[in-house]
Amino acid sequence: MAEFKEISPNAPALDKVTNWFENRFPTAFDAYRVHMSEYYAPKNFNFWYIFGSLSLLVLVIQIVTGIFLVMHYKPDAALAFGSVEYIMRDVPWGWLIRYMHSTGASAFFIVVYLHMFRGLMYGSYRKPRELVWIFGCAIFLCLMAEAFMGYLLPWGQMSYWGAQVIVNLFSAIPFVGPDLALLIRGDYVVGDATLNRFFSFHVIAVPLVLLGLVVAHLLALHDVGSNNPDGVEIKGPNAPRDAAGHPLDGIPFHPYYTVHDIFGVSVFLIVFTAIIFFAPEFGGYFLEYNNFIPADPLKTPLHIAPVWYFTPYYSMLRAITSEMMYALIACVAAGGLFGIVKTRLPALFKAAIAVAALAVIAMMLSIDAKFWGVVVMGGAVVILFFLPWLDYSPVKSIRYRPDWHKYMYAIFVVVFVVLAYLGVQPPSKVGERVSQVGTLFYFGFFLLMPWWSRIGQCKPVPARINFVAH
Amino acid sequence: MSETPVDTKKIDSSKRTWLIATGCVGAAGGVATAIPFVSTFQPSERAKAAGAAVEVDISGIKPGEKLTVEWRGKPVWIIRRTPEQVQTLSKITAQLADPESKRKRGEMTPEYALNEGRSIKPEFFVAVGICTHLGCSPSDKFQRGPQASLPDDWEGGFLCPCHGSTFDLAGRVYKNKPAPDNLEVPPHMYLSDSKLLIGEDKKA
Amino acid sequence: MKKVLCSLIAAFGLVLGAQANTGGIAWDKAPGKTTDLASLQNGAKVFVNYCLNCHAASYMRFNRLKDIGLTEQQIKENLLFTTEKVGETMKVSIDPKQAKDWFGGNPPDLSVIARSRSAAGQGSGADYLYTYLRTFYEDDTKATGWNNLAFPNIAMPHALWELQGKREPIYAAAEGEGHEGQEAHVFKGWKQITPGTMTPAQYDQTVADLVNYLQWMAEPAQNTRTALGLWVLAFLLLLTFCAWRLNAVFWKDVK
Numbered sequence: 001m002a003e004f005k006e007i008s009p010n011a012p013a014l015d016k017v018t019n020w021f022e023n024r025f026p027t028a029f030d031a032y033r034v035h036m037s038e039y040y041a042p043k044n045f046n047f048w049y050i051f052g053s054l055s056l057l058v059l060v061i062q063i064v065t066g067i068f069l070v071m072h073y074k075p076d077a078a079l080a081f082g083s084v085e086y087i088m089r090d091v092p093w094g095w096l097i098r099y100m101h102s103t104g105a106s107a108f109f110i111v112v113y114l115h116m117f118r119g120l121m122y123g124s125y126r127k128p129r130e131l132v133w134i135f136g137c138a139i140f141l142c143l144m145a146e147a148f149m150g151y152l153l154p155w156g157q158m159s160y161w162g163a164q165v166i167v168n169l170f171s172a173i174p175f176v177g178p179d180l181a182l183l184i185r186g187d188y189v190v191g192d193a194t195l196n197r198f199f200s201f202h203v204i205a206v207p208l209v210l211l212g213l214v215v216a217h218l219l220a221l222h223d224v225g226s227n228n229p230d231g232v233e234i235k236g237p238n239a240p241r242d243a244a245g246h247p248l249d250g251i252p253f254h255p256y257y258t259v260h261d262i263f264g265v266s267v268f269l270i271v272f273t274a275i276i277f278f279a280p281e282f283g284g285y286f287l288e289y290n291n292f293i294p295a296d297p298l299k300t301p302l303h304i305a306p307v308w309y310f311t312p313y314y315s316m317l318r319a320i321t322s323e324m325m326y327a328l329i330a331c332v333a334a335g336g337l338f339g340i341v342k343t344r345l346p347a348l349f350k351a352a353i354a355v356a357a358l359a360v361i362a363m364m365l366s367i368d369a370k371f372w373g374v375v376v377m378g379g380a381v382v383i384l385f386f387l388p389w390l391d392y393s394p395v396k397s398i399r400y401r402p403d404w405h406k407y408m409y410a411i412f413v414v415v416f417v418v419l420a421y422l423g424v425q426p427p428s429k430v431g432e433r434v435s436q437v438g439t440l441f442y443f444g445f446f447l448l449m450p451w452w453s454r455i456g457q458c459k460p461v462p463a464r465i466n467f468v469a470h
Numbered sequence: 471m472s473e474t475p476v477d478t479k480k481i482d483s484s485k486r487t488w489l490i491a492t493g494c495v496g497a498a499g500g501v502a503t504a505i506p507f508v509s510t511f512q513p514s515e516r517a518k519a520a521g522a523a524v525e526v527d528i529s530g531i532k533p534g535e536k537l538t539v540e541w542r543g544k545p546v547w548i549i550r551r552t553p554e555q556v557q558t559l560s561k562i563t564a565q566l567a568d569p570e571s572k573r574k575r576g577e578m579t580p581e582y583a584l585n586e587g588r589s590i591k592p593e594f595f596v597a598v599g600i601c602t603h604l605g606c607s608p609s610d611k612f613q614r615g616p617q618a619s620l621p622d623d624w625e626g627g628f629l630c631p632c633h634g635s636t637f638d639l640a641g642r643v644y645k646n647k648p649a650p651d652n653l654e655v656p657p658h659m660y661l662s663d664s665k666l667l668i669g670e671d672k673k674a
Numbered sequence: 675m676k677k678v679l680c681s682l683i684a685a686f687g688l689v690l691g692a693q694a695n696t697g698g699i700a701w702d703k704a705p706g707k708t709t710d711l712a713s714l715q716n717g718a719k720v721f722v723n724y725c726l727n728c729h730a731a732s733y734m735r736f737n738r739l740k741d742i743g744l745t746e747q748q749i750k751e752n753l754l755f756t757t758e759k760v761g762e763t764m765k766v767s768i769d770p771k772q773a774k775d776w777f778g779g780n781p782p783d784l785s786v787i788a789r790s791r792s793a794a795g796q797g798s799g800a801d802y803l804y805t806y807l808r809t810f811y812e813d814d815t816k817a818t819g820w821n822n823l824a825f826p827n828i829a830m831p832h833a834l835w836e837l838q839g840k841r842e843p844i845y846a847a848a849e850g851e852g853h854e855g856q857e858a859h860v861f862k863g864w865k866q867i868t869p870g871t872m873t874p875a876q877y878d879q880t881v882a883d884l885v886n887y888l889q890w891m892a893e894p895a896q897n898t899r900t901a902l903g904l905w906v907l908a909f910l911l912l913l914t915f916c917a918w919r920l921n922a923v924f925w926k927d928v929k
Binding site: 492496499502519 | 735737759761920924
Binding site: 043082085086088089090095096099251255256259260262263265266267269270273274276277278280281283284289290291292293294469470 | 732733734735738782783785786787789790791792793794799892893894895899900902903904906907910911913914917918920921922924925926928929
């Protein structure tokens with residue numbers, strides 16, 4: 001048994017109770033100190049740093065509202081749509097819980113996209129935070145799976161046909177595709193079997209994985225300390241500390257950032273509740289109009305689009321037409337040539353590169369563009385995992401990068417938004433061209449980053465953070 | 471934390487002010503948010519509709535007959551007592567555990583059933599046909615006189631097959647039986663001489 | 675750089691124009707307000723009398739009509755026709771097999787029809803329904819004898835024809851090619867063939883009430899929702915103010 005901390009019998013009752021717990025569960029108290037009251041975070045967090053806390057808040061909102069929805073929802077193809085209307089009309093306050101959950105789903109993606117963008121801007125994915133970033137990308141993947149499966153549950157026309165289309169994408173994989181799609185669906189078409197397993201994944205499996213990943217994400221972050229908008233390491237070997245050893249550029253997370261986050265949360269809640277109470281459909285983006293029609297396996301709606309948060313990737317999928325394949329083959333060829341001519345790798349590696357490039361080009365010529373669309377769509381998410389090893393800039397934060405880098409990031413945002421918008425629209429000739437260009441830019445931004453991130457004159461990075469007293 | 475030359479007492483008190491203010495407003499918000507969630511536990515409109523009052527046409531019941539209807543998933547008996555049966559009610563009070571329905575008044579016996587016949591009209595007795603012991607449905611034993619499991623001076627009533635509790639024709643439980651209470655009289659009212667509404671009464 | 679941006683903006687504009695139009699004329703704006711109880715009550719009456727014969731509204735309970743100012747007694751006397759109880763939902767009278775024989779399929783459930791018919795760039799579901807219910811015309815090339823300008827070739831007959839009477843659309847020749855290589859024409863207006871029991875203005879008002887009711891029925895909690903929302907936002911503004919001051923008072927001592 002560990003040494004118990006003594007406390008005077010005259011101490012106040014509250015202190016004695018605290019002492020009782022601390023003697024028996026010191027982990028909790030240590031955790032509070034390590035992660036809250038003695039976790040020193042940089043003083044100069046700005047607006048972009050609220051989105052991490054907001055992501056956690058929205059996760060909690062989704063779980064709590066989800067728990068209450070499951071009390072009334074029926075995961076049966078014949079009853080699901082009706083059970084959602086039952087929640088909206090017959091369950092006291094059911095409509096509010098439903099809207100919180102549907103708005104929360106979209107809010108989750110808004111908040112997570114902005115959170116990721118912060119990481120992109122300030123180099124939060126760079127050493128020593130690569131693993132924090134990787135956990136984050138895994139969370140993003142799980143979130144997409146969670147949202148996709150959750151969307152099937154209302155069993156509306158969009159739910160059904162969206163799921164049908166996406167599961168059919170898996171059938172595009174050579175050799176194993178059709179069997180894989182059959183395995184996922186549990187039937188020849190999306191049906192009750194699919195609904196039940198998606199329900200299980202959405203309610204239990206993926207949330208548990210998400211929670212585990214979020215914990216890992218936060219613990220890994222706290223192990224190495226938070227980044228900041230200046231990209232200056234406040235706990236580095238040369239960082240100044242006070243007499244107690246605390247970083248001079250840092251402040252304890254609690255109470256300074258707990259109080260700061262309370263403010264941020266209040267502002268978020270204003271926007272969140274404004275949407276819930278005044279525009280829960282949000283122009284058909286958060287609750288799609290077609291989804292108010294019960295699923296009909298015999299009738300496809302005129303225009304299927306995935307929910308807005310998937311549309312950037314959907315655009316990329318649609319952009320890979322047989323014409324686009326030639327552009328992609330050219331890119332692979334260029335990449336292969338670059339690897340052979342420009343790098344200083346041993347001959348064996350260069351031979352391997354040549355062989356690989358030729359093999360890939362052969363596959364691209366023989367396998368359908370449909371399959372490569374899936375590859376590109378998946379690749380667009382997977383490439384994020386590699387970001388820490390693609391960025392060769394000597395400087396972390398965009399603040400000290402050459403000015404033209406800011407334009408690169410701005411164009412990246414514009415491209416992402418345009419791809420998202422095009423994904424919502426029905427296909428068109430112009431849309432196709434624009435999404436093809438956008439897809440090339442998106443991948444070029446990442447794949448060519450080892451080159452472009454080194455171009456230009458960086459500004460001198462300060463030794464201390466830029467903090468202006470409030 | 472760095473030192474500040476400002477008056478620490480003033481800062482501390484303003485911190486406390488805003489902590490309390492935000493705390494109170496936040497707590498009020500928390501309670502207000504919890505209310506809808508907890509309310510979702512209440513019976514939904516569907517449950518309330520399924521549990522709605524049942525209209526029964528009692529014109530077809532002959533004297534001495536019993537009609538059973540379902541209300542909120544439970545069997546409700548409507549017995550048209552004969553004048554003789556009504557007479558016997560006063561004779562057996564000594565054998566009853568709670569002849570005046572003093573126990574759980576209001577819960578088992580509404581105001582208008584606090585009489586010997588435990589009913590609005592002496593002719594018609596309305597009760598939930600569930601034994602107050604462990605929930606079985608007692609069997610009809612309207613025939614008078616000695617029978618198996620019944621006393622020799624049996625005047626008619628009900629016998630629960632599960633553990634042997636007996637009730638008279640006003641649903642009152644006999645002494646020394648497992649059942650503690652008289653049969654529940656549900657809220658009910660007469661819409662007309664032939665229409666009985668079970669599940670609602672005049673004060674609703 | 676500028677060229678790229680300009681072409682992006684141009685692309686936006688072109689794509690915006692390529693909205694999916696499922697055929698049919700542009701929609702008029704539905705005039706109703708879901709806070710107008712008299713309109714909703716009238717609409718409920720029209721709905722129960724004309725629509726429930728073929729359509730169901732199986733998620734709508736009769737006793738929910740108390741929310742638009744009707745008493746249970748009024749509901750029972752005026753709106754319950756079969757032996758339904760006031761707590762029951764608006765089920766349909768038609769037999770699904772007969773429906774398939776007569777119309778080629780089951781008339782859709784109307785509980786959330788007003789939410790399902792909204793279309794970005796065209797209008798709300800209520801706008802569509804308001805237009806749709808006023809643009810029927812006789813067409814003996816169709817099985818039901820009716821066609822519709824807002825939803826061409828729909829299988830539904832004009833349920834309200836007695837009120838509106840029979841009308842014929844008037845077209846004028848237009849420039850360019852029309853649908854499927856036929857001569858282009860532009861809808862110009864209506865010609866009344868036989869009168870209905872209502873004047874056009876009365877009919878439009880009735881349809882407005884009916885559509886208003888459908889809009890309300892699609893989400894009966896909507897009026898509560900918006901009313902409550904104001905209070906919630908007011909509260910949150912107060913909370914945000916307190917949180918802002920609380921944050922400021924802590925960060926004042928950070929140098």
